Amino acid sequence: MTDFLALAFVFLAAGVVAVPIASRLGLGSVLGYLIAGIAISPILVILNVDVISIQHFAEFGVVMMLFLVGLELEPKLLWGMRARLLGLGGGQVILTTLAVMGIAMLFGQPWTIALAIGLVLALSSTAIVLQTLNEKGLMKSDGGQSSFSVLLTQDIAVIPMLALIPLLAMPDLMDVAMAADTHGEVAAHASDSSGHGDDHGDGHADDHGDDHGHGGGMSLVDGLDGWQTALVTIGAVAAVVLGGSYLTRPVFRFISAANLRELFTATALMMVVGIALLMSLVGLSAALGTFLAGVVLANSEYRHELESDIDPFKGLLLGLFFMTVGAGINFGLLGANVAMILGLTIGLMFVKGLILFGLGTLFGLRGTDRWLLTLGLAQAGEFGFVLLSFTVANQVLPQSISQMLLLVVAISMLLTPVLFILYDKVIAPKYSDDQARDPDEINERNHIIIAGSGRVGGMVNRMLVAAGFSSTVIDYSAKQLENLRAFGVHNYYGDATRPDLLHAAGIEEAKLLVIAIDDKDQITNLVHYVHQNYPHVHILTRAITRDHVYDLWAAGSRDIVRETFDSSIRMGRSAFEALGIHRDHAQQMADEFVKMDGKAMIAVADVHDPNVPAAQNEAYVARVMEILGPWQDELNQKMNEIRAQDIPDEELEGKA
Structure with missing residues (x-):
């Protein structure tokens, strides 16, 4: 118990310290978690922690993320974005995959490994890009909307990627690659005194193989013929779709009758875990099942409640996942191959940027919008970490290549804030100046x-x-x-x-x-x-x-x-009328509220200090308390006087 508490404290403390600092510096929460993992890596070695086992648990945060992505994908929204989703987003994923695959094959990699590398590096960082666009107020621009379309397409593309990657497995080729890795570990020992790379090398593939394979756990398709396996798999997917369509509402109505918020949260978690379990039992990706369930529930009246209940767990597990990624970085490998890894990272960002620039031009983006799309999405993304784990687990990529690519993904994400600074300081002013000089x-x-x-x-x-x-x-x-x-x-x-x-x-x-x-x-x-x-x-x-x-x-x-003030006042006035108050009197009551609220706003604004939190501003607190006292009593008296005009005289006498 003590060891567990100590480990939990280390991870929580690292996240609590690193993430606010990273966010304040404009690096984003994902990079904050990565940096936190890097910082606690020596502590985890001292505690002899199996980081990969923790990562397996934390990967469920990705499953929850895809469930929430599915909840956002209403059919009308998808249909309205179809051109950019299929053309701009789909084109980026396909062209980047083919380009990276071709380059990998030029370096002598077999086509299966080259294709897997292309799929991993085709994705960009949804978490970093969307957060940065929102922080800078660029989400509503054409470049921001185009970036969102590409990121949404990439999130959807993860599903077929997870289905395709196991088909690329070549056990014979992997035996040769693992033998080469074994010979290479002698050099790695010399440069990696922490032993991180070795521990992660063997344990990563073995543990993932047990998780995702069928031999090490329960399965509904073991021993079945191909057509039987297909029928069971289709039946599982149909169960998810039909259950989400017809069973979710009555179940949640039954649970809501208990009027216990924690029971609703438990039900939401039970549903996500159950779907993930069912998909795993038939050999499919757990993320695929939860994504489908999310799409089915996108129009449900319980959608927002599900989002609010699942989101905190998703955030914590994803944060833990990113910290385990940072803790698992092989610094010995980075130190021994720093020039090559940096070259691969910069080369990847250049290739992706070139493709994005061309697609942006083809889809009518110009000026700052085209550069925003190009620079904002040039990095690899957090789903790359997931796919790398998945490729090793399914014997598609050897551990040596996976460790190298993990560094490329992480470093490209670390460089993303630099690209946004380049956009702010160089690109945007240049086009703004050109625009101002144009008569x-x-x-x-x-x-x-x-x-x-x-x-x-x-x-x-x-x-x-x-x-x-x-x-x-x-x-x-x-x-x-x-x-x-x-x-x-x-x-x-x-x-x-x-x-x-x-x-x-x-x-x-x-x-x-x-x-x-x-x-x-x-x-x-x-x-x-x-x-x-x-x-x-x-x-x-x-x-x-x-x-x-x-x-x-x-x-x-x-x-x-x-x-929202005027519309809220109108709704309040309509509420008065619905309760039997005459329209003229309801308007008078609304006017009195507006008058008092405006007076209060001015009084409080005089003592408001933007640089001091409201709770720490003594003058602000005192003024608010003053308003809540006699000013509120005065408003109540005026409201009741107006309302009394609608009450019959005999009723007033009875109250007296």
Whole structure:
């Protein structure tokens, strides 16, 4: 028990320390877990820990990840993205696989090993790329949407890859490769004093072979003929699909009747584990079964509850998996072959980047969007670790090649933040400067500038146009602008948060700037910049949350609209009416609430400090408590006075 607690503490402490630091440095959580694993590697050696056994357990996090990916894949969403999924995403996976396979064969590898290498390295890092795109506010751009399509295709492609890889197994060839590995271990011993590479070399293949094979555990297909095995396998898949379609709802309705949240969580885990077990018993990938179940449940009313229950377990297990990957890196091998491994890594990123650049051009991406796709997806991904383990387990790749590729995958992921810095510092400013110098880019000067033409900015612009005003609308999505242009609406492409583009739009002569972009931090930074440099401009800005209102107030904006506030007030007024209150009185009650809320917002905003957490700001806490006291009592009294007008006189006398 003590050994288990000590090991759990080591892993948890490493993740708690490393991941926040990595996230703060812009490296992302995945790299934080990898670095944490590298840091605790010597401790695990001292404790004589079998890292590979822990990795087998943690791989279930990947199974849960694919279940959650399946939950997101609604048929309508897939159909709307079909062109980019099949063309851009599918083209990237196929072309990268073939290119890497061809290069591997030029280096003398058999076609089966070369194909396996191509499949492993064709994938990019979903975790790193999506997190970075969201952090930088680039997800809504055409480059961000294209990157998401490619990543989604790659996640789906893992399923057929897991089915294909076992077919590439060549036991005779692997016997020769393992003999070569055995001779090579003498040199590895000399350069790897930790013994990490040797322990992982033998144990990795043997342990995985027991897990994924049929001889070492239970199986429903052992001893069956080929057609019998096929029938059992099809029956298992059909059971997953039919069970997800017809049994899930009644089961969850039955469980929800107990009104115990932990029982619902246990049921969700039971379902995922049960499906994974069934797939393993018929010799299929556990990830395949859970992915299918997720797709089946994508339109279920229990989808969001399943996501919220499974996601914490998925996150913890994936974090543990990445830490075991970092702890299993063979530093002796890296030190002995540093030039070759770095060369392979840079060569892989160049090949993938070249393919992505060509596909982006073919699919109409230009400028910064094309470079965002190219640089953002040039790395190998976390699923590469899973496939490497799977290829060794199924005797497709020898351990020596797997260890080399593991280093290539890890280093390419470590280099990804550098590529995003290159994009931010070099690529984006270059195209932004070119755009600002182009006299035809923005050829009108209006007193109104609108940043963002989505569901908020577009509606504001329509109202202004209907009233006879002219505005300059800037949006970062070329696809959105093309759609609007089809209806005769002419807007301008560009990033409205960039000073040079604001200058080109005529911010010096503007009277009103409407900020309706999506990213909270970008909104705040834009307000601060315009308030400091163009104080004559009236800034009307969209706020994402209540705390964001305070940040915008501190940045200088005094005309702030919470994006959900008005709709919430209207729903509250409708609730009053549904409870029998007259429409005029319901409107008066809503007006009183708005008046008091606005007064409270201003009072709290005066003591809000963006650099101090709210709970540690004594003046902020005191002001909130003041509002919750007499101010709230005053609001309650006014509300009741208005409501009393709907109560009959005899009822009032009875209450008196």
